[in-house]
Amino acid sequence: MTVTATFARDFPTERDSGCPFDPPAEYTELRAQEGTASLACPVGVEARVVSRYADVRAMLGDPNLSSHAAPSTHVVAGGLLDRPVAPGSLLNMDGPGHARLRRLLTPEFTVKRIQAMRPYIQGLVDDHLDALLARTGPVDLVRDFALPIPSLVICELLGVDYADRDRFQEQTAVLIGTNSDPAALEQANLEVVGFMTQLVLTKLAAPGDDLLGRLIVRARESGQELSVEELVTLGITLLIAGHETTANMIGLSTLALLRQPDQLAALRADPGLAGTAVDEMLRYLSIVQFGVLRQATGDVTIGDETIKAGEWLVAALSAGNRDESVFPDPDRIDLKREATAHLAFGYGIHQCLGQQLARVELQEVFARLHQRIPTLRLAVPFEDIEFKNDALVYGVRALPVTWDGENR
Ligand code: HEM
DSSP states (O other), X not given: OOOOEEEEEEOOOOOOXXXXXXXXXXHHHHHHSSSXXXXXXXXXXXXXXXXXXHHHHXXXXXXXXXXXXXXXXXXXTTOOSSOOOOTTOGGGOOHHHXXXXXXXXXXXXXXXXXXXXXXXXXXXXXXXXXXXXXXXXXXXXXXXXXXXXXXXXXHHHHTOOGGGHHHHHHHHHHHHSSOOOHHHXXXXXXXXXXXXXXXXXXXXXXXXXXXXXXHHHHHHHTTOOOOHHHHHHHHHHHHHHHHHHHHHHHHHHHHHHHTOHHHHHHHHHOGGGHHHHHHHHHHHHOSBTTOEEEEESSOEEETTEEEOTTOEEEEOHHHHTTOTTTSSSTTSOOTTOOOTTOSTTOOGGGSOTTHHHHHHXXXXXXXXXXXXXXTOEESSOGGGOOBOTTSSBXXXXXXXXXXXXXXX
16 A cells, blocks of 8 residues: 655755756655655645656546646646636647547648658758858857747648748747847737738638648648638747757757767767667756646546545656666667657657657758867856756756857
């Protein structure tokens, strides 16, 4: 019989192990206990925190869970747990409504479709590297490389006109960046919503051969027309979900690799390592750092423990990704590790829809950045790098880098 740890400690958010790439040290302690731990979340509820790999998968695979609250609301003090869910808000939908949208969207994210984008992504990475190398360092790799690449990939995916891409990119960078000026954020939000609405209206009138166009046709052909509101929310969901995450992964993983010269040398010597390297870095860094929140809608079983309807649960993805029973020596980066079963993209019905796209983007970045700039290094002391400790998606605010001599 399992004795469940039921103590109202605070949900761990402090990275107190001394290494900014490691999750809070408390996770190791939580994982050592069987079952879940009941912790107080900043949003003002108690949640059962699930920290072992197998338990996270069992939890996120359980049909008796609702995602109506935003995935990471638990760490937002004063956050809203019961906002009305906007039509098209995939991340917050449950049951048949979610399944319907997901079915319509899935053909856009197949391995084949995403592989077809690889040449475009390669070109994009090379163009940005050319632009960096045309300058003399230092440059901020976040601003000039990590942010624009995923943004332009989303433009390509959604079928945004080339002429509009600079403006779109500027505004979305404000939206997901570190600018805390509420007026600037509000303005960027209005612009992006206005922009997406215009894009959707154009595609509805004349659907092209792009994600939105094909989605509109697919829905019509199956007799389930999508509303303007649904399409705008979906477009913005893809934009935010795909931009902020990938950009943070580029910045943070570059920094983590610069700190691991042996692993970086192996990647430089064999760019083919990028395939396994990407999943290993996703596992190791688990940038959706506070995990994902759910509410039980019926009994949920974790091990031999039953969670009752109405209770809140948090799947601590970063804790599960450091579970030594699945990933031996979990706190070590091993770019050859076969880590594809990691939890960084979540698990279950909401598992990241864009994961193949994220992988291709990161693979191209990992392979090309270090090949073309083999002397890449930090332009400031490591201690001066600012980490996004309080953000829902972990990363670095800026990454000043420089290089010497011969580059390709
Ligand atoms: C869902 C992580 C890139 C689109 C998720 C979830 C996680 C995640 C953890 C699950 C959330 C939950 O269970 O509540 C990441 C990471 C990425 C990444 C770490 C990059 C490194 C992308 C990209 C796109 C994308 C490039 C698309 C352009 C989505 C969408 C969902 C999602 C649409 C919601 C799926 C659903 O609710 O059915 N992502 N993501 N993501 N992601 Fe990603």
